[in-house]
Amino acid sequence: MSTTRSILAALVTSALMLSGCNLKNKAKADDKSAKPDTSAAPASDGSAASSATAKPKKELPPGKFTLMAQEVKKNPDLGKFLVYFKTGERLDAVVKAMGEYAMPRDIPIVARECGVENAFYSPQKHAISLCYELADKFYKGFISKGLSPQEANQRTLDGLTFTMLHEMGHALIGENEIGVSGGEEDNVDDLAGLILIQAKKPEWAANGPIALMQLDQGDKPQYFDEHSITQQRLGNILCMIFGSDPQGQKLILERVPELRPRAPKCPKEYAQRDKFWTKALEPFARSRN
Numbered sequence: 255m256s257t258t259r260s261i262l263a264a265l266v267t268s269a270l271m272l273s274g275c276n277l278k279n280k281a282k283a284d285d286k287s288a289k290p291d292t293s294a295a296p297a298s299d300g301s302a303a304s305s306a307t308a309k310p311k312k313e314l315p316p317g318k319f320t321l322m323a324q325e326v327k328k329n330p331d332l333g334k335f336l337v338y339f340k341t342g343e344r345l346d347a348v349v350k351a352m353g354e355y356a357m358p359r360d361i362p363i364v365a366r367e368c369g370v371e372n373a374f375y376s377p378q379k380h381a382i383s384l385c386y387e388l389a390d391k392f393y394k395g396f397i398s399k400g401l402s403p404q405e406a407n408q409r410t411l412d413g414l415t416f417t418m419l420h421e422m423g424h425a426l427i428g429e430n431e432i433g434v435s436g437g438e439e440d441n442v443d444d445l446a447g448l449i450l451i452q453a454k455k456p457e458w459a460a461n462g463p464i465a466l467m468q469l470d471q472g473d474k475p476q477y478f479d480e481h482s483i484t485q486q487r488l489g490n491i492l493c494m495i496f497g498s499d500p501q502g503q504k505l506i507l508e509r510v511p512e513l514r515p516r517a518p519k520c521p522k523e524y525a526q527r528d529k530f531w532t533k534a535l536e537p538f539a540r541s542r543n
């Protein structure tokens with residue numbers, strides 16, 4: 255499944271400038287020919303058909319994700335989180351990397367005071383909100399667990415990275431009318447996990463659901479919620495991390511023995527998720543069209 259792995263990895267590794275990533279954007283010729291691209295203009299003469307490079311470029315819309323951070327007005331304590339959203343920082347790099355995917359319109363990702371600990375995509379406003387209150391919840395949760403401010407800061411940023419990619423997944427599905435099965439919430443967790451794992455940042459992926467656990471401390475499990483229970487979300491991500499590299503990630507099974515019964519199936523689970531998202535996003539990938 256190396257072909258399907260490349261598409262997600264290529265976009266993130268290039269923009270995040272992560273060294274040591276050996277995944278290459280090596281689309282196979284048979285992938286191209288298998289794609290039912292009937293909208294492509296016919297060649298003006300028979301000669302073009304013999305050249306693989308003569309395939310007409312598909313026109314993709316210019317829309318992309320953009321990131322902006324609003325100033326804090328009500329709660330000055332939240333102001334410290336603005337730094338995450340500055341140009342050149344990690345979240346900005348992730349957003350730029352996701353420009354690989356064409357959107358029918360620009361989708362602003364707005365970091366702001368919302369009055370709630372949340373992050374969400376609005377299909378009506380065609381925008382994503384990342385609430386400073388959510389960052390604050392993550393941060394305070396990690397501090398209460400005894401982490402140093404520096405470590406809490408890092409984990410909070412990891413949590414926001416995962417959460418932002420999760421919301422971008424909702425926007426990709428909503429704006430491009432991508433069909434899903436098995437629950438959109440799980441699907442977009444998969445996307446966030448795949449991107450971070452393939453960008454060689456599995457710890458960022460794992461810290462996503464770990465950060466989200468701060469939101470349901472002490473609550474009863476919400477069995478009827480559209481989201482899986484946070485421990486399940488973490489289990490899914492850990493299974494993907496293990497499945498992506500069973501030999502290299504075998505320590506996970508020592509740290510999280512609960513994963514052992516599922517572990518033999520994780521490589522297949524990982525490959526299935528990767529295949530789904532790669533196929534789903536391929537029509538919108540600028541480097542593939």
Ligand SMILES: [Zn+2]
Pocket residue numbers: 420421424439442
């Ligand atoms: Zn969601």
